[in-house]
Amino acid sequence: AQSVQxxxxxxxxxxxxxxxxxxxxxxGVNSPVRAFKSVGGNPIVFERVKDAYAFDVDGNKxxxxxxxxxxxxxxxxxxxxxxxxxxxxxxxxxxxAPCELENALGEMVIERVPxxxxxxxxxxxxxxCLSALRVMRAYTGRDMIIKFEGCYxxxxxPFLVKAGSGVITLGLPDSPxxxxxxxxxxxxxxxxxxxxxxxxxxxxxxKIAGVILEPVVGxxxxxxxxxxxLQGLRETCTKEGAVxxxxxxxxxxxxxxxxxxxxxxxxxxxxxxxxxxxxxxPVGAYGGKRxxxxxxxxxxxxxxxxxxxxxxLAMVAGIETLKILGEPGQYEKLDKLTxxxxxxxxxxxxxxxxxxxxxxxxGMFGFFFTEGPVKNFAxxxxxxxxxxxxxxxxxxxxxxxxxxxxxEAGFMSLAHTEADIDATIAAAQRxxxxx
Ligand code: PLP
Numbered sequence: 001a002q003s004v005q006x007x008x009x010x011x012x013x014x015x016x017x018x019x020x021x022x023x024x025x026x027x028g029v030n031s032p033v034r035a036f037k038s039v040g041g042n043p044i045v046f047e048r049v050k051d052a053y054a055f056d057v058d059g060n061k062x063x064x065x066x067x068x069x070x071x072x073x074x075x076x077x078x079x080x081x082x083x084x085x086x087x088x089x090x091x092x093x094x095x096x097a098p099c100e101l102e103n104a105l106g107e108m109v110i111e112r113v114p115x116x117x118x119x120x121x122x123x124x125x126x127x128x129c130l131s132a133l134r135v136m137r138a139y140t141g142r143d144m145i146i147k148f149e150g151c152y153x154x155x156x157x158p159f160l161v162k163a164g165s166g167v168i169t170l171g172l173p174d175s176p177x178x179x180x181x182x183x184x185x186x187x188x189x190x191x192x193x194x195x196x197x198x199x200x201x202x203x204x205x206x207k208i209a210g211v212i213l214e215p216v217v218g219x220x221x222x223x224x225x226x227x228x229x230l231q232g233l234r235e236t237c238t239k240e241g242a243v244x245x246x247x248x249x250x251x252x253x254x255x256x257x258x259x260x261x262x263x264x265x266x267x268x269x270x271x272x273x274x275x276x277x278x279x280x281x282p283v284g285a286y287g288g289k290r291x292x293x294x295x296x297x298x299x300x301x302x303x304x305x306x307x308x309x310x311x312x313l314a315m316v317a318g319i320e321t322l323k324i325l326g327e328p329g330q331y332e333k334l335d336k337l338t339x340x341x342x343x344x345x346x347x348x349x350x351x352x353x354x355x356x357x358x359x360x361x362x363g364m365f366g367f368f369f370t371e372g373p374v375k376n377f378a379x380x381x382x383x384x385x386x387x388x389x390x391x392x393x394x395x396x397x398x399x400x401x402x403x404x405x406x407x408e409a410g411f412m413s414l415a416h417t418e419a420d421i422d423a424t425i426a427a428a429q430r431x432x433x434x435x
Contacts (some may be wrong), residue, residue, distance in 0.1 A: 002085065003293065003410065005263075005331070006353055006394065006397045006434060007059060007397050007399075008397075009396060010058050010060070011042065011044060011056070011058055011060070012058060012192065012272060013056075013057040014042060014044050014045040014056055014057055014058055015042045015047070015057045016041065017057060018042045018043055018045060019042075020246050022257060023165065023394055028280040029041075029043070031284070033383075033403075033404060033405055034404075036404045038385065038389070038404065038405045038406070039388065039389040039393065039404045039405065040165040040389050040393070041393055042088075043404070044056045044060075044401065045057045049064065049068075049072070049076035050075075050076050050077050050078060050079075051075040051077070051413075051415035052064060052075060052076075052080075052415040052416040052417070052420055053076070053342045054076070054181055054401050060397060060398070060399065061246055061421050062074070062400060062401035063343075063399065063400050063423065063424055064221045064401045065400070065401065065402050065403070065410040065411060065412065065424075066401060066402065066403050066411060067411040067412075067413050068151050068280060069260035069275065069278045069403075069408075069411070070218075070233045070250050070254065070266040070275035070276060070411050070429050071168075071275045071276055071278060071279065072280060072411070072413055073088060073253070073254060073276050073325065073334075073363060073411070073413055073414065074279070074321055074324045074325070074413065074414050074415065075413045075414055075415025075416075076413075076415070077280075078168060078279075078281075078320075078321075078415070080320050080323075080324060081279050081280065081317050081320045081321055081324075082311045084269070084280075084317065084319070084320045084414065085220065085313055085314040085316060085317055086310055087316075088316045089249065089313070090311055091312070092312065093215065093312065093313055093315075094308055094311055094312070095310075095312055096307060096308075096417070098212050098310075099310065099315070100280075100303075101119060101199075101234075101310075101312050101315035101316060101319065102310040102315055102316070102334035104244040104275075104319055105121070105315050105319050105322070106119050106121070106209045108211045108319065108320075108322045108326075109273070109277070109285065109412075110287070111128065112253075112257055112258045112259070112262075112322070113252075113258055113259050113261065113262070113287070114141045114258055114261050114262055114267045114268065115246070115261055115267045115268050115269065115271050115287070115288050115289070116118055116287035116288060116293070117286050117287070117288065117289055117290040117293065118287055118290050118293035119286070119287030119293070120285065120286055120287065120293065120296055120304065120309075121283060121284070121285045121309050121310045121315075122283075122284040122285065122286070122304075122306050123282050123283060123284055123306055123308055123309060123311070123314075124154065124274060124282060124283075124284045125153075125154050125247075125249035125250075125272065125273075125274030125275065125284050126153075126154025126155050126156055126284070127154070127273075127284045127306070128154070128249060128272040128273060128274055128284035128285055128286045129153040129154045129156060129159060129212070129247060129249070129272050129286075130154065130156035130158075131157075131296075131304045132147060132212070132247075132270050132272045132286040133151065133156070133158060133209075133212070134244050134291060134302055135161075135270065135293070135295050135296060135302055135304075136209040136210040136212075136243040136245060136270065136287070137209045137268070138300075138301070138302040139209075139243060139291075139292050139295050140209040140210065140241065140242065142185055142206070142208060142209040142242075143185045143207065143209060144186075144207045144209060145185065145187065145205055145209055145210055145211070145212060146187045146188070146189055146197060146200055146208060146211045146212070147161065147186060147187070147188055147208070147211075147212050147213065148189055148190065148191040148213050148214075148217075148376075148377075149188055149189070149190055149191065149377045149378070150191060150217060150219065150220035150223075150376065150377025150380065150407075151191065151212075151213055151214045151217060151219060151220070151247070152219035153212055153214075153216070153249075153272075153378070154254045154297070156248075157173075157178045157179070157182035157183065158182055158183055158186050159170065159186070159212075160174040160175050160178050160183065161173065161174060161175055161183045161188055161369075163184045164191065169240075171336045172390065178336070182278055186211055187200050187204070187208070190376050190377075190378070191217060191220075191223065191225070191229075191375070191376040192223075192225060192226050192229045192232065192376050193215070193229075193234035193382045194228070196230055197232075197233060197236060198236060199238060200351075201240050201242070205347035208240065208242050209242060209243060210237065210242045210243030210244060210245055210269075210270075211233055211236075211237055211242060211243075211244055211245065212245040212246075212247055213225075213233070213245075214246075214247050214250065214251065214293070215245065215246045215247075215248065215251055215255075215259075215260035215261060215264060215266075215268075216250075216251050216255060216260050216361055216364060217409075218250040218251070218364060218366070218408070218409035219250070219407065219409075220380045220407050220410065221366045221367075221368055221374070221380050221383070221406060221407045221409065222358065222359060222364060222365055222366025222367070222409040223359070223366075223374055223375065223376065223377075223379075223380065224242065224359060224361060226283075227264055228377075228423070228424075230264050230266040231266055233264050234260070234267070234268070237269070242342070243269045243270055243288075243292065244269050244270070245262055245268055245269065245271065245272065245288075246259075246260060246268040246270075246271050246272070247272045247275050248260055248261070248271050248272060249272055249273060249275055249284070249338065250274075250275060250364070251277040251364065251393075252271070252273040252274070252275070252276055252277060253273075253321075253322060253325055254275075254276055254334075254363050254364055254411070255361055255362045255363075255364060256331055256360060256362060257325065257326060259271065259273075261312040263362075267293060267400065268288070269288050269289050270286065270287070270288035270289075270292060270299075271286065271287055271288055272284070272285070273286070273287070274288045275286040276321060276325075277318045277321075277322070278317055278318050278321075279317030279318050279319075279320060279321030279322075280317055280321075281311070281313050281314035281317045281318070282308075282311075282314060283311070283317075283318060286404055305393060319322065324414070330414060331362050331363075332369075333414060334362050334412050334414065335360075335361075335362050335363070336411075337359040337363075337412050337416055337418070337421055338363050338364070338365050339360060340418070340421050340422075340425075341360075341365065341412065341421045341424060341425065342358055342359060342360045342365045342366075342367065344421070344422075344425030344428060345358070345367055345424075345425065345428045346358055346367060347425075347426065348428040348429040348431075348432040349367070349428075349432050350367075350431070351429065352429070352432040352433050354369060354387070354432060354435075355369060355370055356368065356369060357370060357371060357372025357373060357374060360374075363411060363412040363413070364409050364410070364411060364412075365409065365410045365411075365412065366408075366409045366410055367407070368382075368383040368406065369383045369384040369385075369388055369391070370382045370383045370384065370388045380406075383406050386405045387435055388406040389407075389435040391431055391432070391435050392404055394430075394431035394434050394435055395427060395428070395431050398429075398430060398431055398433070400424050400427050400428075
């Protein structure tokens with residue numbers, strides 16, 4: 001018989017630190033989802049991370065499937081990456097001048113990512129996406145863009161748009177402080193719905209600079225695209241003279257060695273990157289066709305800059321991370337582990353009578369407390385989020401750290417072992433029985 005008793009989890013110190021933080025930092029955090037608002041309870045305060053594990057300030061150990069929201073694909077504090085970082089620190093942590101490391105990482109990106117002929121490094125995924133938007137507009141001389149409901153492209157004004165469910169609509173800002181003018185040129189469509197995209201192009205002839213999307217959605221929970229949808233976007237953008245941009249901040253070097261675009265066999269004109277490419281250091285990048293990237297200053301007239309861009313610590317961490325990921329069998333390993341995990345979680349849900357659906361691609365996964373199938377944000381929004389909150393807490397009590405929201409993806413690392421996965425599945429069976 002399954003135990004329905006929750007194991008004791010002492011989080012006294014975490015709660016004290018979080019309480020103090022609320023006087024110092026807005027909401028006690030430096031990025032909103034960390035505050036656990038959508039799952040309830042106080043966040044866990046980390047003391048250190050290593051390999052597949054996170055250790056909190058109360059001495060609890062968790063198997064971690066957040067991985068710093070994606071970057072920790074080789075495992076936290078990977079020995080090889082750390083060695084390179086330590087060696088670099090003695091040579092200086094910031095140059096503000098060209099360094100050869102930028103060429104080295106740039107060449108690796110160009111070699112691996114089908115769409116990228118030139119690349120510009122910056123400091124976050126947000127910066128990468130807002131710069132990509134600027135270059136889409138500069139290159140086409142058009143202002144409008146199409147994004148998809150439930151896709152996140154960082155927190156720059158033009159992307160903070162929620163569309164009415166399933167309706168083709170002009171964007172309205174999601175957040176106070178975003179002027180209506182900043183989102184007036186942002187059009188929103190339903191993910192996996194090519195007809196809506198075509199209708200937007202037909203309604204705005206010659207005005208749409210491009211289309212940006214997550215080629216596998218992670219920011220509404222895990223949602224896979226239909227291959228025909230991606231192919232259709234490619235054809236439509238080509239026909240309309242618009243730029244197709246894959247936001248691979250999350251999927252880049254996680255889904256496949258050549259990112260999601262290689263996995264799906266659909267090549268965009270522009271790609272944004274972040275997370276994995278910095279190996280745990282703050283970094284972002286955007287790249288694409290040479291004639292588009294030639295617009296970027298100082299090669300061209302489109303201004304974009306950064307004091308810390310191309311930072312040597314970020315470059316060495318990125319280079320070593322991509323080296324590790326370039327070794328044979330790594331994506332097969334991620335896929336195998338992740339498949340085992342998600343199948344085990346879904347089985348645990350069904351065994352205990354819950355409506356669940358989900359999936360994975362390589363080292364990215366997710367599931368929803370709903371029957372499914374989930375093809376877009378509106379489908380995802382049918383999930384039982386209160387049940388998710390209970391599941392999240394129950395898994396924490398079991399020593400498993402999952403993203404604290406139904407609408408976030410999970411991430412596997414190369415440091416996770418089959419024993420970790422099996423322990424997590426056993427924990428999932430107990431947690432699903434309790435909620
Ligand atoms: N684009 C996608 C697809 C993301 O998942 C994220 C962050 O989660 C971003 C952009 C923004 O990146 P950052 O948080 O580094 O600014």
